[in-house]
Amino acid sequence: MMTITYEYGGALYVNLTNRCDCACVFCLRHNGHKGSIYADDLWLDREPTREEALADLLGRDLPAYRELVFCGFGEPMFRVDDILWLVDRLKERVPNLPPVRINTNGHANLIHGRDVTPGLAGRIDVLSISLNGSDAAEYCAVTQPxxxxxxxxxxxDFTRKAAAYVPTVMMTVVDKDKTPEEIEKCRTLAQSLGAALRVRAYIPD
Ligand code: SF4
Structure with a gap:
């Protein structure tokens, strides 16, 4: 079975890929997990085509959700062109489409070798970027990019550029193993890039 969309907390999540250029120590993709607290079966044996994803989305009562979130089991921005195509189709067809968010590691421009942020304008309402650490060494230790x-x-750099096109840009850190000083350092960094810091509680898997 292929889980393309699933509900959690009143939002609809969209799962388009398992691919990722990181190997975060806490990632649910390791250790044989195929699901998460959010849904049971998120591992995609093959990626859905964008047409399959569109059909799945149009089968949902989209205005009933508070948010549409591209996240998935991997890094959704591997499929940024498909995400933007999907948002365009949904905006054409669905009146009162809820706000659209992407949860990302912020590596899209590195992955694609071009600046993808201008394409987010007018399509993506919220970006949530995983900050994961207050400096390069800590970041790389946690995310193993x-x-x-x-x-x-x-x-x-992606965060700074995206903040010019996306109304709400957040950077997230998990509070586990972080001192208040480190959290403040993260907050200052996020704000210097045009983003707000969101501190998330650690969820053990
Ligand atoms: S960026 Fe996300 S999908 Fe990729 S390894 Fe880290 S937690 Fe997993």
Whole structure:
């Protein structure tokens, strides 16, 4: 079975890919997990086409959700062009489409080798970017990105650029193992990039 969309907390989540350029120590994709607290079966044996994703989304009562969230089991921005295509189709067809959010590691420009942020304008309402650490060393220790510290720089640059196009840009950290000083350092960094910091409670898997 392929879970493309699932409900959680009044929002509708969209799962388009398992791919990711990180190997976060806390990622649910490790350790044989195929699901999460949100849904049972998120591992995609193959990625849905954008047409399949659109059909799935149109089968939902979209205005009933408080938010439409592209996140998924992997990094959704591997499919940024498909996300933007889907949002365009939904905006054409669904009056009162709820706000659209992407949860991302912020590596899209590094992954694609181009600046994808202008395409977010008018389509994406909220971006939630995982900050995960207050400096490059901590970030890389936690997220183990394929491109090492370049990924940290790329994530910061992506955040700064996206803030020019997306009304609400948040960076998130999990409060586990963070001192108040580190949280404040993260907050200052996020704000310097045009983002707000959101501190999330740790959810053990
Ligand atoms: S960025 Fe997200 S999907 Fe990728 S390894 Fe980290 S937690 Fe998992």
């Amino acid at each position: 394929r491109d090492g510290e370049r990924a940290w720089e790329a994530m910061l």
